[in-house]
Amino acid sequence: MKSKRNVIAAALMGAMLLSVPVAASAASTAIAVESKPIVMEFDGKKLALPSGQVAFMYQSKVYIPLRFASYALQKQVGYDATTKTVTVKEPTSSEKVALKEYLANAAASGDMSSSAVAKVKLVPTAVKLVFDGVEKKLPTGQQAYNVNGSIYVPVRFISEAVGTTVLWDAKTGTVSGESKAYRESQSSGGTSSGTSGSTNGNAGTGGSTSGSGSTGGTGSGGNGGGVTTPSYDSITSGAYSRLDTLRTSCKNNLTDIGFSYLAASTAEQKTALVTQAHNAISSCKAQFESILSDTESQLKAGGYSTDVLNDYRSTFNAEMEAGQQLVDQYMK
Incomplete structure (x- = not known):
């Protein structure tokens, strides 16, 4: 047992x-x-x-x-x-x-x-x-x-x-x-990319002396003021942060339900917890779709590719399917 x-x-x-x-x-x-x-x-x-x-x-x-x-x-x-x-x-x-x-x-x-x-x-x-x-x-x-x-x-x-x-x-x-990649870039003079990005950023937004080439360079330095378009990196980083928080929350919630299931002493309690687990997974899916919808809108507004959303969805769906299978297998 x-x-x-x-x-x-x-x-x-x-x-x-x-x-x-x-x-x-x-x-x-x-x-x-x-x-x-x-x-x-x-x-x-x-x-x-x-x-x-x-x-x-x-x-x-x-x-x-x-x-x-x-x-x-x-x-x-x-x-x-x-x-x-x-x-x-x-x-x-x-x-x-x-x-x-x-x-x-x-x-x-x-x-x-x-x-x-x-x-x-x-x-x-x-x-x-x-x-x-x-x-x-x-x-x-x-x-x-x-x-x-x-x-x-x-x-x-x-x-x-x-x-x-x-x-x-x-x-x-x-x-x-x-x-390894960083060492190779340093030995081949790759530090110039970071410096270039920082310089380009200074033209409009002040940039960041510690930013990478891609981050600094994608700033709207040439705009000379007004409303700036968020960079691709800032949009996807924000999405990743939200998804990471969601993933942690979902994992912790399912874990708590799982241990409650183990401690349950009656069939009624276990049935209720199984329903709670399925509802938790459904809630996680709904929140995920909301984050992806927001991110897609931001990317399209900035004229950026939305291909990264396919990677997010593929990873999330695999994780949720695994979680669903585990609940179905062990919480009976």
Whole structure:
């Protein structure tokens, strides 16, 4: 019975697929630690951890979320619940678009440290880690941990696994790293694009000295005043932020319903919770369509392509279908 309950809980936790969902072993013992207010700086930009995620130190090692670190290094992350395997690999062209928006959104509030100090519960987790097709094992004595549904691993392990340098500066409390693409652009003189974008932005809107070439360059610098048209990046970044918030909300709601279902003692209570789960999924779909409709209107008004909406819809539909199947399978 306990193993079935764990499977159900894990399935519901993974319904929205926002973070890497794993079921903790029944024999695992939670470890209490405190988070650390750590600065995250990747590819020369300070990034903010997603809401609900933290950084912490345990046994003299700094841990950060594997998914966040991989995204920051421009890698795509996947999870196979059947084999409990996390895969980190090069993104496809459509995934690169989503990653770009994710990083733009994270950079918008990246001038703040990861979070204030808070209590964190670590659950040791057995998971297979595959980077670019090669399994990487944590060094002897080190462990992956599940914190609120996300996998955390030591900073040094991430550095070695992805083949780049990710550093921890204890004096400044900063974790920093550079993606392969960023290093290549630096070595080939690619920094000029960012400078160019900033200069073009100054012609009309003041630009941003820390903006990328695409962000600064798409400003309406030549307008010389008046109403400016939002850039493609600002529209899609705003949409991604809203979708990310929706995804988190839907995931948390379904998780709460799932655990309530596990605690339900009567058939009537369980039936009501099943209905509640289906209604929650329907609500998530309706909110998603509203966000996409708004974004489509903004893109068309600016004369931009709406192709990115197909990527949003494809990803969302796959996640919602997975969530619906899990509810149908386990909440009977």
